[in-house]
Amino acid sequence: xxxxxxxxxxxxxxxYALIVGVLxxxxxxxxxxxxxxKRFSFIGDGLSHVAFGAMAVAGVLQPLLKDVVKxxxxxxxxLNEGIHGAITGVVTFLSANSMPFVLLATTLSAILLLRGGxxxxxxxxxxxxxxxxxxxxxxxxxxSLFSASTNLSGDVCSTLFGSTSILTLTQAxxxxxxxxxxxxxxxxxxxxxxxxxxxxxEDFARASGTGVDAYNLLIAVVIAVIIVLAMNLVGSLLISxxxxxxxxxxxxxxxxxxxxxxxxxxxxxxxxxxGILVSIVFSTPVGSTIxxxxxxxxxxxxxxxxxxxxIAK
Amino acid sequence: MxxxxxLVCTVVLCSVSLGIAKAETAVDxxxxxxxxxxxxxxxxxxxxxxxxxDGKTFRVKGIFNYSESKGTARIxxxxxxxxxxxxxxxxxxxxxEYPDDYPPLYSDIVITAKLAVDSSxxxxxxxxxxxxxxx
Amino acid sequence: MAQLTCSGLTLGYEGQAVLRELSxxxxxxxxxCIVGENGSGKSTLMKTVLGLMKPLSGQIEWxxxxxxxxxxxxxxxxxxxxxxxxxxxEIVLSGCQGRAGKRPFYSRxxxxxxRENMERMGVTQFARRCYRNLSGGQxxxxxxxxxxxxxQKLLLLDxxxxxxxxxxxxxxxxxxARLHQEGVTVIMISHDIAAAVRYATHILxxxxxxxxxxxEAYRQTEMARRFLPGPDAAGKTQEEEKKHRKKKDxxxxxxxxxxxxxxxxxxxxxxxxx
Numbered sequence: 203x204x205x206x207x208x209x210x211x212x213x214x215x216x217x218y219a220l221i222v223g224v225l226x227x228x229x230x231x232x233x234x235x236x237x238x239x240k241r242f243s244f245i246g247d248g249l250s251h252v253a254f255g256a257m258a259v260a261g262v263l264q265p266l267l268k269d270v271v272k273x274x275x276x277x278x279x280x281l282n283e284g285i286h287g288a289i290t291g292v293v294t295f296l297s298a299n300s301m302p303f304v305l306l307a308t309t310l311s312a313i314l315l316l317r318g319g320x321x322x323x324x325x326x327x328x329x330x331x332x333x334x335x336x337x338x339x340x341x342x343x344x345x346s347l348f349s350a351s352t353n354l355s356g357d358v359c360s361t362l363f364g365s366t367s368i369l370t371l372t373q374a375x376x377x378x379x380x381x382x383x384x385x386x387x388x389x390x391x392x393x394x395x396x397x398x399x400x401x402x403x404e405d406f407a408r409a410s411g412t413g414v415d416a417y418n419l420l421i422a423v424v425i426a427v428i429i430v431l432a433m434n435l436v437g438s439l440l441i442s443x444x445x446x447x448x449x450x451x452x453x454x455x456x457x458x459x460x461x462x463x464x465x466x467x468x469x470x471x472x473x474x475x476x477g478i479l480v481s482i483v484f485s486t487p488v489g490s491t492i493x494x495x496x497x498x499x500x501x502x503x504x505x506x507x508x509x510x511x512x513i514a515k
Numbered sequence: 516m517x518x519x520x521x522l523v524c525t526v527v528l529c530s531v532s533l534g535i536a537k538a539e540t541a542v543d544x545x546x547x548x549x550x551x552x553x554x555x556x557x558x559x560x561x562x563x564x565x566x567x568x569d570g571k572t573f574r575v576k577g578i579f580n581y582s583e584s585k586g587t588a589r590i591x592x593x594x595x596x597x598x599x600x601x602x603x604x605x606x607x608x609x610x611x612e613y614p615d616d617y618p619p620l621y622s623d624i625v626i627t628a629k630l631a632v633d634s635s636x637x638x639x640x641x642x643x644x645x646x647x648x649x650x
Numbered sequence: 651m652a653q654l655t656c657s658g659l660t661l662g663y664e665g666q667a668v669l670r671e672l673s674x675x676x677x678x679x680x681x682x683c684i685v686g687e688n689g690s691g692k693s694t695l696m697k698t699v700l701g702l703m704k705p706l707s708g709q710i711e712w713x714x715x716x717x718x719x720x721x722x723x724x725x726x727x728x729x730x731x732x733x734x735x736x737x738x739x740e741i742v743l744s745g746c747q748g749r750a751g752k753r754p755f756y757s758r759x760x761x762x763x764x765r766e767n768m769e770r771m772g773v774t775q776f777a778r779r780c781y782r783n784l785s786g787g788q789x790x791x792x793x794x795x796x797x798x799x800x801x802q803k804l805l806l807l808d809x810x811x812x813x814x815x816x817x818x819x820x821x822x823x824x825x826x827a828r829l830h831q832e833g834v835t836v837i838m839i840s841h842d843i844a845a846a847v848r849y850a851t852h853i854l855x856x857x858x859x860x861x862x863x864x865x866e867a868y869r870q871t872e873m874a875r876r877f878l879p880g881p882d883a884a885g886k887t888q889e890e891e892k893k894h895r896k897k898k899d900x901x902x903x904x905x906x907x908x909x910x911x912x913x914x915x916x917x918x919x920x921x922x923x924x
Contacts, residue, residue, distance in 0.1 A: 209548060210553065213557070215557070356599040356600060357599075365552075365594050365596050366552055366555060366559075366594045366599060369556035369559075370556050370559040370560065372564075482553060483550075484550075485552045485595040486595055487594075487595055487596050
């Protein structure tokens, strides 16, 4: 079996898949600690459904945008050559890549849901559930009405469950994922103390002059970015697992916020690596395999936590 | 003595010609060791950027399909759950009659073929030519 | 020097006023207790003063030399916090966030401050322990240490002793009194009027009747008499207390109370007549 793994590890797109997968798992776990402690775990699910809906809309709009590009090429020059060229470039880019639109839609929803922090207006699990399921249903309907794809259910299935998306990333997508993940990791590192303050006690942070609203906004945007990236790894429906399992497992065993954060990251990266390797070797879907490894890890950590709690008091 | 020399020459000639034949049909990308999912992913990567693989010889496993309406043979790659598929057209090295010379529909086949870029068709920009089928 | 001046404050939620036209001043070194019935708007007042809510009308003025990041706040604990995975040290350090501003990491100075405040509150031995494994009283002391990291001048405490047992409550009050003696201005919301009157220099009573003044003056008011236990605590004479009780007893006609007032006249259950 090791020789099989060796063979697969030599393949370039497998290497990219491992790198991107590890980075995405790392970022999700870091922000996952904050989300879980703020009791916002279900938002990962809600936002990922919005992302799915946005992808459907983008898929419908892309043929229209391609027509616009053709018109721009034929028609009169807008304003001047430079601006015309820029507009054509942007529209061409958007017609071929759905990620910018999906990022925008998901970020706006995240801001709407999370910016208020404790005082969010669209409060309550019912409101988030409405948005989440509505986006999912409308997205699927749009796809079935307007999609030109030859394998619609395959596309939907792969977006929802992420069977091989991580292995079929283009070079551009790989670079985008790597750079966004790096940015998220750096942001988390720099704002660690502020994220802690805002997560532990918003009222105190606000009263002592910390710009809580700004940090809530930052957290919302970062989470949206992570969710859109993670769709490539585990698919829309399973993103919550990447966010929740590492944090919950770490909290069973560690007592300090720093310990929980670091453990969460290590747990997530290890499970993602194992999951991707197992799925490559045994030909199982990547997303479900990673979640299965997460579950096993969580059970192991729960047992460790119980033993420690029993002995040390 | 004569018979011995003839025997030796025959053996040498055979091995040399086999050697040459092997060199001529040397495969650039042998994907037969990969499982279904990785084969599928690799072929997707190839079709995303076919120019860099143009003219290379592939040896791949897949499922055979034939379109009677278009008269074209295809090899299908699918991922582990079968939810995503890639169908690539292949043209046999020698002209074959359907259905006698072809494998049964939806059977597992291995083809050794050259990749050809087909820029006229945006849906399927590459296909296989000079294909040898094993089943 | 006035640290905080509120004039004509009207507070409430979504247009509904809970308190109207409230005016009071807090000077440096004061110990102000905010008392009143449940739902009378004490927490709302504190949150408005801290800037967590907007007043419906009126003005809040801070004295010179007092910035938002120099106010220490001890809020009521949330469910989330009781279960939070964080060490005592991490929590106390987070009190320095206000003074850290845009800087990502805490300076050595701030870490020293956190250590000192943990000493002051007597929680240094818990520095590496998890917050959720501490008792209620210990948790409150940790949060108080955190508040002290944010300020050297002004502390706002929202019911710091709620849910604590009597001995721990007394310890907490002593701790706060000690801080007050060290020069910190204290503004505290409390349900415990007896303790409030004992420790505070000023009382702000909100609710149906509003009173703001010194603790002495408060003791003389009608409100205080309703809430406070007996003549010793209220500072009244036994005779006055007898008269007061007779009036009440006439209204209610409780013979038992009469007998007690006649026979003993010591710390009774004045407040419970209501």
